Amino acid sequence: MRHRYSILFFPLHVIVDFLSLNVAFVGAYWLKFQQVEHVTQPPYAAFWALFNMIWLLEILIIKPYTFPRQLFKVYHLIKKLLILMAIHIAIISIYWVAVKGYYYSREHLLYTYILFTGMALAFRVGSLVFLREYRARGYNNRRYIIVGYGKLAVSIQNFYNAHPEMGFRFYGYFDQPSAENGGLLKGSYDDLSAYIKQEDIDCVYCCMPYIDNRYLKIIAENAEAADYQVKLLVDFRGFLARGASVEYHDFLPVLNLSSQMLADFQVNTLKRSFDLLFSIAALGLGMPLFIVLATITKFTSAGPIFYAQERIGRGGKPFKIYKFRSMYVDSEKSGPVLSGGLLDNRITPWGRFMRSTRLDEVPQFYNVLIGDMSVVGPRPERQHFIDQIVEIAPEYRSLLKVKPGITSIGQIKYGYASNIDEMVQRLRYDLLYPKRRSFLFDMWIIAQTLRVMAQGRGK
Structure with missing residues (x-):
């Protein structure tokens, strides 16, 4: 067996x-x-x-x-x-x-x-x-053959030759004899069925550019009875490098050559599920801490506990972001002004501590819960500053394709920005996220954020 x-x-x-x-x-x-x-x-x-x-x-x-x-x-x-x-x-x-x-x-x-x-x-x-x-060492191997000889067929054989640890053992090419493949074939299409049975072949790779569709149908129909897998090799490498994707119209695969960002299952479903569970856990388990922070904020300076401000989210949609108030009331009565760092005299003494430990950001778990933000993602900005950033760095628009987050690479590596030039510098870090986003990368960013909070190094 x-x-x-x-x-x-x-x-x-x-x-x-x-x-x-x-x-x-x-x-x-x-x-x-x-x-x-x-x-x-x-x-x-x-x-x-x-x-x-x-x-x-x-x-x-x-x-x-x-x-x-x-x-x-x-x-x-x-x-x-x-x-x-x-x-x-x-x-x-x-x-x-x-x-x-x-x-x-x-x-x-x-x-x-x-x-x-x-x-x-x-x-x-x-x-x-x-x-x-x-x-x-040659144990627990899968025996495979390749039907249809050409460069793609040689590529898959070279791949498995370079990775013996995967346990795939090559048993030959099958195709109609020609001047190009003379002497390289184990047999023709007519020899396939007998050879598969004789050698207990596990997997048949069919190279779509070279195999006749009539024979491909026969190979697929016989697979269940002969207990082997059929895998199709199609050379999409040139297209996929340009951001193409495969769509399915009912059972028919269609190659989409557009360069639009792909919203895959992991990002749309797993990431949102994690955001919901993480924000519920953070709000539930952190409630005693939040009450302490709110109380200190209330009694250390005049004004409301929370601060709400309009930011721009995914797709350019505005939303209200929530923080514990870290500045004195009416700090922006003359118009939008960026923070001058922890030495900004508009920041309260208690606000300076919250900013250095990022504790002023924790009410944003409510934004995550209602879907305006994610736990990890580029920091959202105000339209006033986005207009100025885009003039210097038009690539900022690409960040509006993903949901903004409580923490980001830019927040870890750079921190708060006090002017447009610093915002553009922080942007260089955040631009890495859409290309590298994954569950493990999000976990790394969260771990680094906790380290920054524990060390009180929030800039």
């Missing part, structure tokens, strides 16, 4: 993750309380069960353990794990707030996630190293 061990990867992955999760939960309980007898008793028994239930639902919905061999890499494994962890933490945080479970230990929760992340990462990296070495 071919690949008799491959079917064990999925259940093994599930079992190890559940073992790691439960060992981490109990181990964290011991680290915190120096005993484990009460972990099976209320209230932790229900909390323990919830941990497992959420992880099971994530597995059933997200299906995180399904990886093609081409994507079985450290980056993809860690990315999937971090997505699962972020969702799990967010749901647990919402549950904590909903049931007012302040009797649960925060330290226990922190230790649990640290231990589980360590064990899960160790298993994934270890499995990856083992499988790559195992396959490179």
